[in-house]
Amino acid sequence: MGCDEKREPAGGRLRVQDIPALTQDHCRMRDPAEVERIINEFLIGGPERMQIVSDFDYTITKQRTEDGGAVPSSFGIFNACQSLPENFKAETDKLYHKYRPIEIDPHMPIAEKVQYMIEWWTKSGELTSGFPFDQSEIDQIASKYTHALRDRTHEFFADLQRLGIPTLVFSAGLGNSVVSVLRQANVLHPNVKVVSNFLQFRDGLLDGFQQPMIHTFNKNETVLNETSEYYDLVHTRDHIIVMGDSIGDADMASGVPASSHIIKIGFLFDHVEANMKKYMDTFDIVLVDDQTMDVPRSLLSLIEKQHKLNLEAAKQSSL
Numbered sequence: 001m002g003c004d005e006k007r008e009p010a011g012g013r014l015r016v017q018d019i020p021a022l023t024q025d026h027c028r029m030r031d032p033a034e035v036e037r038i039i040n041e042f043l044i045g046g047p048e049r050m051q052i053v054s055d056f057d058y059t060i061t062k063q064r065t066e067d068g069g070a071v072p073s074s075f076g077i078f079n080a081c082q083s084l085p086e087n088f089k090a091e092t093d094k095l096y097h098k099y100r101p102i103e104i105d106p107h108m109p110i111a112e113k114v115q116y117m118i119e120w121w122t123k124s125g126e127l128t129s130g131f132p133f134d135q136s137e138i139d140q141i142a143s144k145y146t147h148a149l150r151d152r153t154h155e156f157f158a159d160l161q162r163l164g165i166p167t168l169v170f171s172a173g174l175g176n177s178v179v180s181v182l183r184q185a186n187v188l189h190p191n192v193k194v195v196s197n198f199l200q201f202r203d204g205l206l207d208g209f210q211q212p213m214i215h216t217f218n219k220n221e222t223v224l225n226e227t228s229e230y231y232d233l234v235h236t237r238d239h240i241i242v243m244g245d246s247i248g249d250a251d252m253a254s255g256v257p258a259s260s261h262i263i264k265i266g267f268l269f270d271h272v273e274a275n276m277k278k279y280m281d282t283f284d285i286v287l288v289d290d291q292t293m294d295v296p297r298s299l300l301s302l303i304e305k306q307h308k309l310n311l312e313a314a315k316q317s318s319l
């Protein structure tokens, strides 16, 4: 940390108390000085060193809508499709009731849970097999939920595109639904990559999910194939904003070099009191019932402002 402390963005070090988005009552930080240090690193590094890693369900979508309407998860969108076999919903519900308690069991070690999760996603894939299915069904249902994205999501993705910041959307849910919602909301820009479970077809029938399986406990950058283009891209970008609504989402950047600077933003909505300590221990910034993209956008805006100053200064000095 020693040498980091001496590093300053051109124009001076930014103080956390001077960033209005971070001084709001519902914005909590375990260690504001550390957040301040990393933001200043982000400013020095500029957009070229940034990447975003975000969960989808209830992170890009809202945890609570103004009209009180429920927002389905990506699996939920699929389950609402009309052409699924009669027993599909009952069978997947049975799996949910068996495996969900294991997924969130606070006492079972992760290594043990992983086996159960592989079992769950495998069985779910087996049920999602052997019948015809058309993507347009997902598209039709997803189109009803493009309004359920957080306020200013459109602007957030436009910022990321303008700044050329690679954005990884991770979901252990169903990628076909995630892509459909993002595409129909006009935010699926070329800098956005969705890593999730995608439907597989064989001889015109559904044949489970494509590999690699993304489940709750491998939903992180270690699943990126080392030979993929995206792996190279994100491994040169060591300034990272991670966004999620579940505790496990905080690990989505594991797999990146240890020297990286990471700010983890956690959206907390359910059982605020009971969950507060855990969220504060896990995320650097905890946003309580915040249904907007305003805080991540405020960080991007600081980075962009500094970047413009730097470009201006470079232009002046070359004259």
Ligand SMILES: C[n+]1cn([C@@H]2O[C@H](COP(=O)(O)OP(=O)(O)O)[C@@H](O)[C@H]2O)c2nc(N)[nH]c(=O)c21
Residues within 6 Å of the ligand: 055, 056, 057, 058, 059, 073, 075, 076, 079, 092, 096, 100, 103, 120, 121, 124, 170, 171, 172, 173, 216, 219, 246
């Ligand atoms: C295999 N499977 C897993 N899930 C749940 O879907 C979630 C998807 O995981 P996630 O991508 O972390 O989304 P999140 O933001 O909702 O946490 C998992 O955490 C599981 O609880 C599932 N949910 C449904 N409805 N059907 C399934 O087959 C199924």
Ligand SMILES: [Mg+2]
Residues within 6 Å of the ligand: 055, 056, 057, 058, 059, 244, 245, 246
């Ligand atoms: Mg989520």
